[in-house]
Amino acid sequence: xxxxxxxxxxxxxxxxxxxxxxxxxxxxxxxxxxxxxxxxxxxxxxxxxxxxxxxxxxxxxxxxxxxxxxxxxxxxxxxxxxxxxxxxxxxxxxxxxxxxxxxxxxxxxxxxxxxxxxxxxxxxxxxxxxxxxxxxxxxxxxxxxxxxxxxxxxxxxxxxxxxxxxxxxxxxxxxxxxxxxxxxxxxxxxxxxxxxxxxxxxxxxxxxxxxxxxxxxxxxxxxxxxxxxxxxxxxxxxxxxxxxxxxxxxxxxxxxxxxxxxxxxxxxxxxxxxxxxxxxxxxxxxxxxxxxxxxxxxxxxxxxxxxxxxxxxxxxxxxxxxxxxxxxxxxxxxxxxxxxxxxxxxxxxxxxxxxxxxxxxxxx
Numbered sequence: 212x213x214x215x216x217x218x219x220x221x222x223x224x225x226x227x228x229x230x231x232x233x234x235x236x237x238x239x240x241x242x243x244x245x246x247x248x249x250x251x252x253x254x255x256x257x258x259x260x261x262x263x264x265x266x267x268x269x270x271x272x273x274x275x276x277x278x279x280x281x282x283x284x285x286x287x288x289x290x291x292x293x294x295x296x297x298x299x300x301x302x303x304x305x306x307x308x309x310x311x312x313x314x315x316x317x318x319x320x321x322x323x324x325x326x327x328x329x330x331x332x333x334x335x336x337x338x339x340x341x342x343x344x345x346x347x348x349x350x351x352x353x354x355x356x357x358x359x360x361x362x363x364x365x366x367x368x369x370x371x372x373x374x375x376x377x378x379x380x381x382x383x384x385x386x387x388x389x390x391x392x393x394x395x396x397x398x399x400x401x402x403x404x405x406x407x408x409x410x411x412x413x414x415x416x417x418x419x420x421x422x423x424x425x426x427x428x429x430x431x432x433x434x435x436x437x438x439x440x441x442x443x444x445x446x447x448x449x450x451x452x453x454x455x456x457x458x459x460x461x462x463x464x465x466x467x468x469x470x471x472x473x474x475x476x477x478x479x480x481x482x483x484x485x486x487x488x489x490x491x492x493x494x495x496x497x498x499x500x501x502x503x504x505x506x507x508x509x510x511x512x513x514x515x516x517x518x519x520x521x522x523x524x525x526x527x528x529x530x531x532x533x534x535x536x537x538x539x540x541x542x543x544x545x546x547x548x549x550x551x552x553x554x555x556x557x558x559x560x561x562x563x564x565x566x567x568x569x570x571x572x573x574x575x
Contacts, residue, residue, distance in 0.1 A: 248524025
């Protein structure tokens with residue numbers, strides 16, 4: 212039986228160790244922003260490290276908003292003119308599938324219990340309620356007029372829809388799938404946010420310069436708070452239910468709004484028609500679509516300054532960043548659901564002991 216000298220064994224071990232160390236580490240998730248260009252039927256993929264658009268892909272005509280599935284595994288884009296939903300990988304932005312014959316899916320949302328998927332058809336004046344698992348239409352509610360944005364009440368009982376044409380908020384009972392009540396709120400209501408107390412909602416009045424505060428028990432507006440001209444959409448700060456951001460499209464600003472005091476506590480300059488926004492995973496920046504400048508801008512939340520702008524397509528609207536603070540989520544994921552956006556790279560298993568074990572007798 213042949214044997215190796217100690218020097219030969221050391222040479223073999225050196226080769227094995229060199230090969231093991233040469234194995235590349237698992238790649239970290241890409242740092243991307245996905246932007247919907249409503250007027251050109253495309254989406255832009257922006258690399259947040261280089262601050263550049265790295266890809267532009269055609270999508271169904273007039274894409275406006277997007278939403279994560281409850282398990283966080285797919286990102287849904289609604290294309291209103293082609294009546295379809297497109298499902299993307301939320302990490303890479305690669306297309307997975309399409310679902311057609313979804314009429315005018317302007318705004319999208321899942322009920323907090325994950326049972327219902329709801330769309331607001333802005334152009335066709337109706338709200339559709341689908342069984343979320345199979346996206347099977349179970350109810351179509353004609354509403355007049357221009358159903359725009361939506362929010363679900365904290366108790367999972369109602370979906371609240373703003374009506375930009377009739378200046379109202381409509382509450383739809385999810386159990387009966389009928390209109391429960393309607394309230395006048397102000398001119399051209401858009402974004403709506405259900406407050407943590409479960410008793411009030413905030414509504415951005417795009418036709419005015421204020422946010423309306425509506426009492427759900429009284430079913431009426433109890434206060435108007437001036438934010439800026441064209442108050443449009445409302446976004447909760449990640450991990451902080453005491454503050455929201457309000458985009459003021461005409462004014463070219465974003466208001467930091469205290470939900471406990473019901474007042475504006477700061478204003479951030481954001482020119483170019485700020486519309487939708489999302490947060491970076493570390494919570495330090497917001498990325499905001501500039502509807503009138505074909506750009507998105509990155510704003511540092513600590514300094515309140517614009518740190519970068521990126522050219523994209525015509526009329527950028529919805530935006531998504533793959534991170535834990537994304538606003539594109541109707542509900543919290545179930546604890547057991549794996550979230551591909553926030554999963555940490557697992558430690559690599561060491562295979563050196565298995566490789567070196569057969570050589571042990573030779574090293575004695």
